Amino acid sequence: MVIGDEPHRPYDRPPLSKEFLTGPYDEDRLLLRPTADPANLDFTLKLGRKAIELDVEQGRVMLDDGEVITYEGLVIATGAQPRRLPASAGAEGASGLHVLRSLDDARSLREDLHPGKRVLVVGAGFIGAEVAASARQMGCEVTLIDLASAPLDRVLDSASGMAIADLHRSNGVDVRLEVALDHVEVDEGGRVKRSVLSSGDVVAIDTVVVGIGVVPNTGWLSGSGLTVDDGVVADETCLAAPRVVVAGDVAKWPNRSFGGRMMRVEQWDNAIDQGGYAGRRIVAAIKGDALATPVEPYAPIPWFWSDQYDRKIQLAGMPTERAELMQGAVADRQFVKAFLDEDDVVQGVLCWNRPRQAVLGRQLVAAGESVAAARERLG
């Protein structure tokens, strides 16, 4: 049985900030398993129902309509939700204010992206940067702001982050860094009209999109006894309790490929991969032999892509402070860069419009290769 609180058939999120906003994808194109007959699945799909409580001892999940589901094994994959602006920003409930996570969010944002509309994007992470690119492609006037000194500060080295800023500037986006949104002013009709930045600058706007990160959906687990700390904490095998596993954006677990570092990965490929692993893991746990016989830990090399304008940006593994260019030139926006640890072992590979190297890079990171091998294979 699969339970989800959205009313929609399961769909793919990445296009929501890309092809769905700019037009080429309609809603049917977002569906996962579009040809599957919802009435004829080999599992029960309960949509539009929210889990509100978990009792790990009894193996029970309570739903918002009062139904109680008992389980032998539970997979927690409740994902994450966008962080909102603080109340002091004065924009709560205003029309023209958006976040982007769900199909409903994307539908309403799409309505607001028309040529000439002035769009402020708060936060230059992946979602913000992609929305800025899509809004620009729709002919909007776009301002992109971030507190950090470079876009994608959390995931990229600053030189690569600045290349993102340049990419947006050369496409006509007004990129402003080291500046925050102080507050938003709303007109009589309740629509956003002006934004005041921490620098004191005032930007006239029709629409604001807030992309300042996500918070794991763990509220319903308070009182469950599970450890929650920026995600549901699990062991190396994604087990959070004897019959509970976690997967996707909500999961936090030690990744042995990176020295057991606690990780929570907000990426599509990991959600698929970890979901599959969690399914196998929970079957092993139910069968009961799992705790006796060791299970291979879940130790992936994370990988994601982001599409902005005509650039495809991919990162395999993790960035570090030490980067070496393997091919191309950052200024040409077509390059491969390797991230190294102190011992020159490759920890991550960043590719701009070089998809093949992203696959090779992931293999290099997985094999624990050194920079010499990377130069040879990626150069």
Place this chain on the structure above:
Amino acid sequence: MKVNVDFDLCESNAVCMAVAPETFEVRDDDFLYVLNENPPAEHHEKVREAAERCPKQAITLEDV
């Protein structure tokens, strides 16, 4: 099994190549090449996984 790729959908991100390198290859020209449209039985499982994993759902498989 016959492998079809919708090249209008494919964005050359090489996910399929990571899963099934015997069948899919993205080359330096940034295009995806299907190395074998009728892969042998021992590769079917990987090819199915690749089709499932493709973020653009650009790969379809026919039973022949």
